[in-house]
Amino acid sequence: MRTHLLQRFDLVARRLTPFGLSVLMVLVSVLPLHVPGGARVMPLLVLMSIYHWAVHRPHLMPAYAVFFIGLLQDILGGIPLGVNALVYLIAYGVIVSQRRFLVGKSFLVIWLGFTLIAAAASMIGWMLISLIHLTPMNPTAMAFQYALSVGNFPLLAWLFARWQRAFLAQV
């Protein structure tokens, strides 16, 4: 009985990790990390996390979790509330509906999928912010961020895949 309870607890803890890792990505992406002499642009770590888990473990990354993660990023980032929440929800909706084209495919296909999703997400984010402020925002930083995200995706995807194999193989 006791081990049963422990097992259940263990399972719940494991199932929460995709969400937990995404929240961690939110925190990491607002850390005051600077490249000396350079502008400060962080890759879209949170979008990578949502993308990875929505493709590989969609039942562990439900829509309300995506909403919560986006909202947390809006709050900490000083961004108008709801912007990232909406961007991530739209991205999530697309990913989940197109999952069958991605699951079990080679990494290149997954990567290509991310480049498309990230492009759409950046574009929607840009439109929302420009709409809220009623001025078209300078897209340079966003383009740079996009390139950085596409370039760094394999690294983070590899880390998530390791995690997935280690802790979520049976889940």
Next chain:
Amino acid sequence: MKERSRFASHVSAPIRNLAQRFAYLGLVLAALALMVLGKADIGMVDRFRAEVTDAVAPILDVMSRPVASANKVIADARELIAVRERNQELRTDRDRLLHWQMVARKLEAENKALREQLNFIPGKDVSYVTARVIADTGGTFAHSLLLNVGAQPGVGKGMAVTTGAGLVGRISGIGSRSARVLLITDLNSRIPVLIEQSRIRGILAGNNTYRPQLLHLPPGVTVAPGDRVVTSGHGGAFPAGLPVGVVEAVNDNGISVQPFVPRDRIEYVRIVDFGLQGILPEAEGP
């Protein structure tokens, strides 16, 4: 048994699907509603933001410490590489500054003498609170920082945030143990400034790039690259004369200003209380 489970999945799956779809739509609508609420600028949204930020602030405080150390190691390494040139630069700087020190001493003495002649009443002393940067939102959607100090004497909404180099921004939100700084480069930042030499007034408007623009200059004035931009003190938010930046380029796209504070390494900032908060009642004379 098998029949039953197949039946169950036959009926339950579409229902679950439908429920999920509704939940998804509901969340999308909730996100949209939040945007509208935020645009309406209701205090509730600000308070909610401050509460959540306060809750996360201790975690960010801890997480940002090793990052700061790592940044320092990298910066140290880079400085070691350039130590010879730097040394030369510093020598010339020192000679220049010694000259300025002499000028400043002379002016100070002159100032004191003149004040004595005029019975000048000095302005209110400014007070500083030093704070550490625990989060930085980066350069895409917004330009703001989070600090590890909350509401306390000397820290309040609207106060100027500076480093030794110049103006960084102002406090735009405050919780019990965290404060948000709206940087001068943020899209929402508008600061009354003037060109130091010519005393031309303008507004420094952030645009989410690292080069804010100088707007609303009087017609017919000329501004050249290299002109220093300082706060004008109009509007009562900031005192006059805080260094802001230097005009970088003047072209068809407008006048861009390079801030004095390098954006890539803000670790500690000073919150400056100049006693200019709000419209205070006039001090009663004798």
